[in-house]
Amino acid sequence: MDKKLFTRITGLGMCVPPKILTNADLERMVDTSDEWITQRTGIKERHLVEGQTLSDLVTVASREALQGAGLKGEDLDLIIVSTTTPDMQFPSTSCLVQKELAAKKAACFDLAAACTGFIYGLSIANQFITSGTYKNILLIGGEVLSSITDWQDRSTCVLFGDGAGAAILQPTTEERGVISTYLAADGNFADFLKVSAGGSRQPATVETVRQGLHFLKMRGNETFKVAVRAMGEAAKQALASVGLSYKDVDCMIPHQANIRIIKAAAKNLGLDKDKVFVNIEKYGNMSSASSAVALYEAVQQGKIKQGSLVVMTAFGSGFTSGACVIRW
Ligand code: UT7
Numbered sequence: 517m518d519k520k521l522f523t524r525i526t527g528l529g530m531c532v533p534p535k536i537l538t539n540a541d542l543e544r545m546v547d548t549s550d551e552w553i554t555q556r557t558g559i560k561e562r563h564l565v566e567g568q569t570l571s572d573l574v575t576v577a578s579r580e581a582l583q584g585a586g587l588k589g590e591d592l593d594l595i596i597v598s599t600t601t602p603d604m605q606f607p608s609t610s611c612l613v614q615k616e617l618a619a620k621k622a623a624c625f626d627l628a629a630a631c632t633g634f635i636y637g638l639s640i641a642n643q644f645i646t647s648g649t650y651k652n653i654l655l656i657g658g659e660v661l662s663s664i665t666d667w668q669d670r671s672t673c674v675l676f677g678d679g680a681g682a683a684i685l686q687p688t689t690e691e692r693g694v695i696s697t698y699l700a701a702d703g704n705f706a707d708f709l710k711v712s713a714g715g716s717r718q719p720a721t722v723e724t725v726r727q728g729l730h731f732l733k734m735r736g737n738e739t740f741k742v743a744v745r746a747m748g749e750a751a752k753q754a755l756a757s758v759g760l761s762y763k764d765v766d767c768m769i770p771h772q773a774n775i776r777i778i779k780a781a782a783k784n785l786g787l788d789k790d791k792v793f794v795n796i797e798k799y800g801n802m803s804s805a806s807s808a809v810a811l812y813e814a815v816q817q818g819k820i821k822q823g824s825l826v827v828m829t830a831f832g833s834g835f836t837s838g839a840c841v842i843r844w
Pocket residue numbers: 547548549552553556557631670671672674709735736737738739740743773774777801803831832833
């Protein structure tokens with residue numbers, strides 16, 4: 517009988533555009549202050565595109581991940597790009613990236629689960645790998661949130677940044693890698709965080725643009741409360757389903773939306789703050805890119821080592837939430 521397969525992350529990559537927008541820059545754009553942004557969110561600066569497209573960022577991150585895994589584009593079986601800000605409505609950004617990587621035999625699709633997208637993608641890739649369907653999967657979380665940001669709305673424009681993080685997923689017969697995933701959603705909260713116009717329900721018109729309906733709108737305070745609960749709960753569920761608890765966790769990679777959400781979710785879970793990875797100060801909230809970039813940097817900084825038990829947990833528009841447990 518064939519041995520049971522597990523999914524390992526064998527390469528990671530990231531890309532943020534070079535342009536940095538600091539809190540001091542924002543003070544000159546809207547009625548805000550470095551003090552408010554730092555205290556309420558933990559963010560000091562964020563990277564924004566200047567001429568680059570989402571597929572440019574994704575391609576750079578993907579090349580690094582491929583190199584880390586010792587693979588070429590032509591080795592890929594599947595490319596998944598998680599994004600809410602694709603280059604265009606269609607074709608999918610994953611197809612555009614496939615061309616850049618010359619990944620001729622890869623199937624491609626984009627995934628829409630907002631900030632939880634990288635975790636949703638890990639879960640999907642895990643199914644393809646453990647079933648023996650595919651051997652080499654490229655998963656990317658990437659966003660150009662600056663393209664849907666209203667730069668006159670101080671309640672949202674201080675929060676977001678652009679970037680991409682990529683991972684190569686491959687099978688192993690060792691009992692390690694992805695050991696559990698948990699996904700959830702609650703469409704009752706669909707109105708709390710959304711871009712109203714530009715889809716088929718409300719196609720873009722001069723009037724929708726005049727009203728700013730092509731920009732992201734968020735009911736921040738209500739979203740905050742659900743985020744704390746949902747991120748903690750998702751992590752608990754993913755751990756409990758394989759008989760583990762917070763006591764077994766070496767490193768938590770939370771979605772980087774707000775330092776106060778991260779701290780409260782870690783407290784809910786019972787985790788010490790030195791086990792929680794935070795890089796929000798440098799990048800802000802990059803939606804589905806946040807988890808991927810945080811994972812990349814935690815590995816680079818030696819916070820995740822071979823054998824570490826990692827729990828990733830995220831929350832986003834939808835509302836969606838999810839978590840993933842990985843034995844590194
Ligand atoms: O990525 C996944 C989903 N996203 C999230 O999980 C984000 C969730 N929400 C949050 O992170 C927080 O709710 C925010 C950071 C967006 C806002 O923080 P808050 O503590 O919930 O503030 P608030 O919205 O309750 O606003 C408090 C005050 C208001 O003034 P008044 O009404 O008390 O006079 C706002 O007008 O802060 C004001 N305010 C600002 N002041 C200075 C809002 N934005 C700003 C700003 N600068 N940028």
